[in-house]
Amino acid sequence: MESKVVNFPRDFGVKARQAQELTEFSGTPRQFREFFSYKEREKGKHLTYMPSDIRRLRKFQLGGEEDKAEVGNNVPPIIVTHTSKGGVGKTTLATNLAVSFAIYGHKTLIIDTDPQGSASEMLGVDTALDDIQHIGHLLRQHREAPAQLDIESAICSIYPDNMLDLLPADITLASSISWMDKSSIPDSALSAFLNENREIFSRYEVIVVDTAPSTSRLTELVLHAVEREIITPVTTDGQSIKALRVLVNILYDVNERRFGQAIQPLVVTNAFRRSKESTLGLMKLRDEFQGYLYPEAIPSALVFARQFSLTEEAPEENLPGIERQPNTVGAKAILSLAKNLIRRFELKIDGTLNFPPL
Amino acid sequence: MSKKGRVKRPFNIDEILGPSESSRPGEMGRALEQAVKVAGKKRELEPKSTSTPPSAHAHAVEIPLFRLKENWDVQPRLGIDEAHVELLAQRFADSGQLTAILVRPLDETESEYEIIGGHHRYRAALQLGWKTIRCDIRRVTLEQAQLLALEDNDASLPTSDYERGRMYSRIMASSGISQGELARRIGVSRPRISQCLVFLELPPPVLEILNTNPHLLTYRHAMQLRDVFKEYGVTEDLTALAAQGLERVVNGSPAAGLHSWIKLKLTSQQKEDTPKAKNHRSVTDPSGHTAFTLRSRSAASLSVSWDGYFGVDALDVEQAVLKALQELVAKAAPSSNKESGNE
Numbered sequence: 001m002e003s004k005v006v007n008f009p010r011d012f013g014v015k016a017r018q019a020q021e022l023t024e025f026s027g028t029p030r031q032f033r034e035f036f037s038y039k040e041r042e043k044g045k046h047l048t049y050m051p052s053d054i055r056r057l058r059k060f061q062l063g064g065e066e067d068k069a070e071v072g073n074n075v076p077p078i079i080v081t082h083t084s085k086g087g088v089g090k091t092t093l094a095t096n097l098a099v100s101f102a103i104y105g106h107k108t109l110i111i112d113t114d115p116q117g118s119a120s121e122m123l124g125v126d127t128a129l130d131d132i133q134h135i136g137h138l139l140r141q142h143r144e145a146p147a148q149l150d151i152e153s154a155i156c157s158i159y160p161d162n163m164l165d166l167l168p169a170d171i172t173l174a175s176s177i178s179w180m181d182k183s184s185i186p187d188s189a190l191s192a193f194l195n196e197n198r199e200i201f202s203r204y205e206v207i208v209v210d211t212a213p214s215t216s217r218l219t220e221l222v223l224h225a226v227e228r229e230i231i232t233p234v235t236t237d238g239q240s241i242k243a244l245r246v247l248v249n250i251l252y253d254v255n256e257r258r259f260g261q262a263i264q265p266l267v268v269t270n271a272f273r274r275s276k277e278s279t280l281g282l283m284k285l286r287d288e289f290q291g292y293l294y295p296e297a298i299p300s301a302l303v304f305a306r307q308f309s310l311t312e313e314a315p316e317e318n319l320p321g322i323e324r325q326p327n328t329v330g331a332k333a334i335l336s337l338a339k340n341l342i343r344r345f346e347l348k349i350d351g352t353l354n355f356p357p358l
Numbered sequence: 359m360s361k362k363g364r365v366k367r368p369f370n371i372d373e374i375l376g377p378s379e380s381s382r383p384g385e386m387g388r389a390l391e392q393a394v395k396v397a398g399k400k401r402e403l404e405p406k407s408t409s410t411p412p413s414a415h416a417h418a419v420e421i422p423l424f425r426l427k428e429n430w431d432v433q434p435r436l437g438i439d440e441a442h443v444e445l446l447a448q449r450f451a452d453s454g455q456l457t458a459i460l461v462r463p464l465d466e467t468e469s470e471y472e473i474i475g476g477h478h479r480y481r482a483a484l485q486l487g488w489k490t491i492r493c494d495i496r497r498v499t500l501e502q503a504q505l506l507a508l509e510d511n512d513a514s515l516p517t518s519d520y521e522r523g524r525m526y527s528r529i530m531a532s533s534g535i536s537q538g539e540l541a542r543r544i545g546v547s548r549p550r551i552s553q554c555l556v557f558l559e560l561p562p563p564v565l566e567i568l569n570t571n572p573h574l575l576t577y578r579h580a581m582q583l584r585d586v587f588k589e590y591g592v593t594e595d596l597t598a599l600a601a602q603g604l605e606r607v608v609n610g611s612p613a614a615g616l617h618s619w620i621k622l623k624l625t626s627q628q629k630e631d632t633p634k635a636k637n638h639r640s641v642t643d644p645s646g647h648t649a650f651t652l653r654s655r656s657a658a659s660l661s662v663s664w665d666g667y668f669g670v671d672a673l674d675v676e677q678a679v680l681k682a683l684q685e686l687v688a689k690a691a692p693s694s695n696k697e698s699g700n701e
Binding site: 121122143144183184186188189192195196244245248249252253255256258259260261262263264265269272275279282283284286287289290291292293295296297298299319333 | 369370371372373375378381382384385386387389390392393394395396397418419420422457463466467468469489490495530
């Protein structure tokens with residue numbers, strides 16, 4: 001079974017200078033160009049370096065062989081963005097982080113678990129037209145008829161070489177969620193699903209999951225599949241901070257039923273402006289969530305506003321902010337967060353830590 | 359910080375706000391700390407002394423049959439009663455499944471479950487070709503599952519004293535609890551447990567017969583049988599005799615008569631062993647009735663009595679009498695020699 005290809009070939013890449021920053025390349029620009037001597041520059045255009053190029057260089061730097069025969073047979077770390085409030089940047093963070101992980105050289109899978117399907121749309125899937133097999137279908141098949149389970153054909157390929165793949169969602173996910181409620185699916189259903197289909201999921205080095213703001217059974221399954229930390233975007237307005245109270249309650253419920261380690265949020269301030277209100281909100285956040293607050297704030301930036309095309313008929317014009325303008329302040333804040341998460345979650349490239357934890 | 363560094367980290371919160379003053383998290387932060395600390399509380403298996411049974415967070419769920427496993431270590435029952443399965447299958451076909459079966463997840467991923475109670479219902483569902491069956495999931499250890507299985511099984515098809523005894527001893531061996539503690543935890547009296555444990559004092563060949571017929575003996579009969587073994591000692595002969603007696607019970611003779619039957623057999627065997635009994639001799643007619651009995655009460659006497667049957671060959675009687683007399687003489691001779699030697 002072949003994966004579906006969306007907007008392929010997608011030639012997203014960064015320019016030499018940024019590629020050097022991303023890979024922490026210490027040599028001269030000439031040495032850098034020589035490593036990629038096979039790349040030919042198109043006339044009138046900058047040479048760009050795609051995620052797979054960066055992975056190649058990173059693997060070389062880390063001393064790995066070209067193709068390691070033995071790949072880890074584990075489900076990779078799962079990075080979830082979840083808050084109980086809409087519009088604070090869950091999907092923005094999830095998609096942009098997924099793109100960032102890819103551009104840092106990791107094979108990335110992003111799973112959309114929001115019936116709104118905005119992560120899928122942002123990555124260019126037309127949820128209205130495409131025949132979408134979403135995580136709800138797969139979970140149900142896995143539980144009830146494992147013989148018919150076909151994950152490969154449900155996965156959409158966004159960047160070539162599995163650098164970024166997507167398990168999309170559409171509005172029908174809502175009815176799958178009501179099936180989950182009715183059939184009382186166990187807490188561990190998602191982790192069991194990932195575990196039992198290791199041969200597919202172990203080819204990725206990180207799985208990013210975008211959630212819906214509602215507290216559905218599917219969201220609970222996602223929270224039970226996380227190892228220990230979820231990313232909780234929060235904006236600095238009062239309502240959004242209040243919504244964290246709901247999240248704390250949910251975490252209490254989930255943690256109470258979990259085996260082993262508790263999950264805790266990594267509160268990431270999003271859409272921060274240098275205004276009086278925003279600063280006061282940030283102060284409140286810092287005082288409330290000592291130890292759980294990510295030490296940097298993502299600025300309110302235009303890149304994120306431009307992610308969705310304003311004409312409804314053109315989902316192919318949607319692009320995650322980083323992909324559209326990787327060199328802006330907003331994109332760099334996300335890249336910095338992504339690098340931090342690579343350290344925190346100990347993400348690997350072909351079995352070697354990309355950036356060791358500090 | 360250099361200019362380059364600021365570009366890389368444009369929104370460091372401590373740089374924006376200055377160093378933090380408060381050292382304790384706020385109300386929500388404290389709630390969050392609680393939420394993190396609570397981990398696994400519900401998952402933790404029930405401590406021994408709590409009054410809440412493991413059923414406290416159970417809920418019925420439809421589970422596909424192929425995710426269920428049977429484990430005979432959990433089960434006190436020794437086999438499947440096919441007739442009972444038939445009956446259940448009929449009932450299921452008519453009115454569906456009334457009660458959920460009891461299962462426990464085998465691992466954290468809950469991809470497979472072990473049946474604690476409801477093996478017959480499971481078989482019935484298989485027979486009907488059902489895809490799923492309604493289950494009551496209990497997150498319990500093997501030991502707790504064994505206790506639950508005992509409790510659950512009595513409801514539909516009662517377990518025998520022998521099956522209970524086996525399970526009790528298994529639970530006590532695996533968890534190291536005393537009879538009193540076990541009685542308290544499963545809610546039966548202490549004497550009841552020791553009654554059921556009586557079975558395990560019987561020798562293995564006897565237990566083998568019970569394994570195929572667990573309902574054969576009640577604890578009372580087992581106790582009587584045990585007393586016989588206590589009285590006469592566990593010998594091969596006695597075990598064989600007990601096995602023979604049990605076969606009789608299997609074939610329909612009342613279990614209450616077992617121990618007296620064995621005792622009777624034992625005493626009659628002993629009689630045959632004495633020399634007196636050896637001097638018993640009888641002549642039978644062709645249909646097997648005893649016609650004449652020859653007895654020698656002392657070394658020098660032989661009495662012949664007629665038992666009221668005709669049709670015996672006169673020659674047979676003559677030969678029997680002759681033989682008895684010869685034996686008598688042969689026996690008398692060495693003893694008289696001895697006596698004379700003493701003089």
